[in-house]
Amino acid sequence: MELRVLRYFQAVVAELNISRAAARLHVSQPTISRQLKDLEDELGVTLFERNGRHIQLTSSGEYFATQANQIIALADKTLANINTAKQISGTVELGSAEARSFLTIAQSIKKLQRHYPKIKTNVISSNANQIRTNLKSGNFDFGVVMEPTDKHDLNFIQLPGESRWGLLVPRNSPLADHDHITLADLEGQNIITSAQHGTINQLQEWYGESTPKFKIVATYNLLYNASLLVSAGVGYALGVDGIINTNQTDLTFIPLAPRLTARTSLVWLKGQRLSEAAHAFLTQLADDLQQPLPAMHQ
CATH class of the missing domain: 3.40.190.10 (Periplasmic binding protein-like II)
Known part of the structure; x- marks a missing residue:
């Protein structure tokens, strides 16, 4: 069962007319008729009741139409996500304290690399004082800081472990x-x-x-x-x-x-507009930790 055939079927369901569906898809009418017959043979059911030029879905056809719509929608969404992943590129600048919890960050970076191969992550060893300075100057997108640290002007996600x-x-x-x-x-x-x-x-x-x-x-x-x-x-x-x-x-x-x-947190400036690459990293980490993202401007 091919997606192309499901799209033929979907168009016929929408038009309830093979000629109009063929014109809509820019293919010949015999091509669609043959593909629909092959589909019925493959499924072992009758999808349409045919009466001259008029066709109507059978009960099996109505059920299959619902499932086909879901399959096509999922395929389109997957393709869109893949194309988006290919398009996002850039660099994520991350200042980090020395902490075992950085392993969580490293694991998220690995997944980010798999989904968005054009994103590069630069990790700079630093402490909370330097991280705050570099966040304000725009040199860093994020920082991993050891607690306690002043976070009154920072968004943060607390990392697991201590x-x-x-x-x-x-x-x-x-x-x-x-x-x-x-x-x-x-x-x-x-x-x-x-x-x-x-x-x-x-x-x-x-x-x-x-x-x-x-x-x-x-x-x-x-x-x-x-x-x-x-x-x-x-x-x-x-x-x-x-x-x-x-x-x-x-x-x-x-x-x-x-x-x-001591615990550690990932921090970034409140009100900061994140790049697509930085937002992709933050979303990946939040998904991995199953935490909601703080409200922010994006």
Whole structure:
């Protein structure tokens, strides 16, 4: 059963006259008559009652007409979506914090690549401060930020999963044999922490004091760079798990206690007009997460 034949049948149903259907489709009348007869033979039913020049659908024909309309509509929609996918092109600029939840973004990018092969995604490692600046300047379409961060002028989708805060220390450190790190363990230590705005406030909430008992000797944007500082003996790095693979290295990661976790969100400017490529990415991610998109101008 071919779509072409179904379209012949659909035209005859609309006209209830083979001559008019043939003129409408720009094919010969014998061609349509032969195709309809072959269709009836294939289905094993009579679709039309014929009385001279006049034809009428049988009950089987009425049922088949409904199904044929649905099949043709689905085929047309699928073809339109494929053509649209071929036409959408461009670049999605995405600034991202280091977080395990970026895997969700990566999986959506993979699907986006399959549906829209002409879309390219640029991922730039960054922190929340830099992401906000680049969103406002238009350099980034989206950002993946570690919470907490100020989102009063941002649309956002919270990503699944969470990361646990801990301390990156050398394996030869006295702290390396600890199951967890407490505030008492940090007292008097040289600490390297994230430069992201809000991190210090989050840590203050964790240790319950306005003045830390440790000394912040350096800050970082990328935990990998912080890990090199730890290896060099500059201090211990506070960060989240799952970023640095400490296997076969001189470092180990020890979680904080009480437990302190962080979540991540995809953010973009409120009122921002997204490109077709950026909107396709956002739609793909929302579909993957089964979340509705925030109201926005598009």
